[in-house]
Amino acid sequence: MNLSEIVVLQVIPRLNSGGAERTTLEIVQALVRVGAKAITVAEDGRLADDICAAGGEVIKLPVASKNPIRIIANIWQIRKIIKAHGVTLVHARSRAPAISAFFAARWQGVPFVTTYHSTYSLPKHPPLKSIKNFYSSIMARGDRVIANSYFIGNLIAQRHHVGDDRLRVIYRGLDSAYFDPEKIAPAAVATLRAQWGVDANDRVVLFPSRISPTKGQMVVIDAVAQLSPALKQRLKVVLPGPELATPDYIALLQQRIGQAGLGDIVKLVPECPNMPVAYQAADVAIGGSLVRPEAFGRTAIEAQGMGCPVIANQEGGPAETVLDAHAVGADAFTGWLIAPQNPVALVAALEKALSLTPAERSQLRTRARAHIMDKFNADQMRIDTLAVYDELLNTDLAPSFRLAMK
Numbered sequence: 001m002n003l004s005e006i007v008v009l010q011v012i013p014r015l016n017s018g019g020a021e022r023t024t025l026e027i028v029q030a031l032v033r034v035g036a037k038a039i040t041v042a043e044d045g046r047l048a049d050d051i052c053a054a055g056g057e058v059i060k061l062p063v064a065s066k067n068p069i070r071i072i073a074n075i076w077q078i079r080k081i082i083k084a085h086g087v088t089l090v091h092a093r094s095r096a097p098a099i100s101a102f103f104a105a106r107w108q109g110v111p112f113v114t115t116y117h118s119t120y121s122l123p124k125h126p127p128l129k130s131i132k133n134f135y136s137s138i139m140a141r142g143d144r145v146i147a148n149s150y151f152i153g154n155l156i157a158q159r160h161h162v163g164d165d166r167l168r169v170i171y172r173g174l175d176s177a178y179f180d181p182e183k184i185a186p187a188a189v190a191t192l193r194a195q196w197g198v199d200a201n202d203r204v205v206l207f208p209s210r211i212s213p214t215k216g217q218m219v220v221i222d223a224v225a226q227l228s229p230a231l232k233q234r235l236k237v238v239l240p241g242p243e244l245a246t247p248d249y250i251a252l253l254q255q256r257i258g259q260a261g262l263g264d265i266v267k268l269v270p271e272c273p274n275m276p277v278a279y280q281a282a283d284v285a286i287g288g289s290l291v292r293p294e295a296f297g298r299t300a301i302e303a304q305g306m307g308c309p310v311i312a313n314q315e316g317g318p319a320e321t322v323l324d325a326h327a328v329g330a331d332a333f334t335g336w337l338i339a340p341q342n343p344v345a346l347v348a349a350l351e352k353a354l355s356l357t358p359a360e361r362s363q364l365r366t367r368a369r370a371h372i373m374d375k376f377n378a379d380q381m382r383i384d385t386l387a388v389y390d391e392l393l394n395t396d397l398a399p400s401f402r403l404a405m406k
Contacts, residue, residue, distance in 0.1 A: 001395050006036040007086050008389065011078065011101045012093040013064035015045030017271070018210075019148075019172055019298035020093045020117050022047070023381070026175065027091075028056035030382035034400040039085055041078060041097070046273070063097035074100035075107070082108045089113065089389055095120070098138045111392035114142035116156055118295050119316070133159065144388045146170050148296040149317035168388055171321075172296050173381030174305040174372055181307050181369070184280045192281050196269050198236045203354055205237045206282035206308075208275065208299050209289065211245035211268075216290030216341070217253055223346035225260040231354055232265060240278070241271040279306035283361075284353040287312040287322070291341055294318060300335070305372040307365030309356065310335035311349045323371060325352070334368040379405060 008031055010024050024040060025047050031038040032055035039057045048058045061077055062070055078100050081087065090105040091113040092098035098114055105112040120136040140160035146168050147153035153169045156162050198204055209215040217239055224237055242250050257266045272278045279285060285308045287300030293316025300318045303310040312318035314337035325333035336352060338345035386397035
């Protein structure tokens with residue numbers, strides 16, 4: 001099969017700013033670069049324009065819906081897309097659209113790949129647990145099943161009994177050209193800090209994860225309340241994206257902030273479309289959920305890639321990406337791993353992060369970026385994903401991409 005004959009259809013609920021969405025874009029870029037065709041089915045989202053600009057095509061379908069009737073209708077719609085565009089492989093990145101994509105791909109006889117990028121937590125009550133596990137099992141029905149960390153790979157093997165013949169672990173990667181500290185103008189950093197209400201001499205703790213009870217903003221507020229008065233001076237804690245959260249949860253956060261007397265410290269600010277600038281504007285970032293294990297923890301590698309010290313949950317994917325100070329020593333660490341739901345542990349980590357000398361911070365920035373570029377770069381993720389496609393299509397996508405990089 002010639003590379004120009006390869007048509008990969010990726011299916012994802014929406015094209016917003018999450019890790020799965022950005023990975024979708026990065027695979028589109030790789031496919032187009034080697035002369036293959038890339039189609040993405042989604043409801044829409046701000047990355048849709050980026051996909052089209054990269055040479056991909058976006059087809060809008062209501063694939064985020066969990067309504068059974070809509071899921072069945074989407075089977076027919078995705079099958080029509082496969083037939084009309086000569087799709088040679090389907091790659092699903094979320095459960096509801098994966099159900100539709102699975103049956104459409106099987107109907108048309110094309111290979112089906114999934115990326116299992118969440119823990120998909122199960123209810124404790126046995127009947128509900130069985131139903132939820134069955135629903136999640138669609139993500140383990142691919143001809144190849146991609147896990148984005150060994151933590152998730154082990155979960156898939158245990159929960160769904162997927163063997164090494166189908167399971168592949170591929171870390172998410174950082175786009176080194178986009179997340180490049182050298183490309184960030186000081187004026188852009190100053191402008192963003194001003195928008196946040198942060199003065200030039202303020203120290204910033206950035207928690208860039210989605211505002212949700214499952215991420216742990218309450219843990220952060222409780223921890224900051226316990227910091228010493230000296231550390232609270234000229235400190236700002238930035239929580240982006242309240243407009244994307246539920247109003248009830250925002251009200252609870254604002255209530256807790258007021259009760260703790262942190263109104264001048266904790267800032268709820270609009271979602272930031274330029275995360276490289278945000279990390280440059282921060283003194284320390286909190287990478288991923290502080291409540292439950294992250295499947296991978298995209299923000300942890302983004303922060304490190306921009307040279308920003310990071311604090312993350314010791315359970316889940318970040319344990320594979322953050323070099324913990326206790327584990328590797330003072331000359332090699334890139335951040336701190338702490339126990340989940342533990343404000344006291346977060347206080348200790350914040351004290352260490354905010355007490356770094358300028359020399360220590362400079363050294364950490366250099367080795368954190370080097371660590372991410374070596375182990376978690378986007379090009380390696382692209383090569384590994386294209387190699388999975390090659391397994392099923394008997395093609396040379398991955399070697400062709402390697403050549404195109406030179």
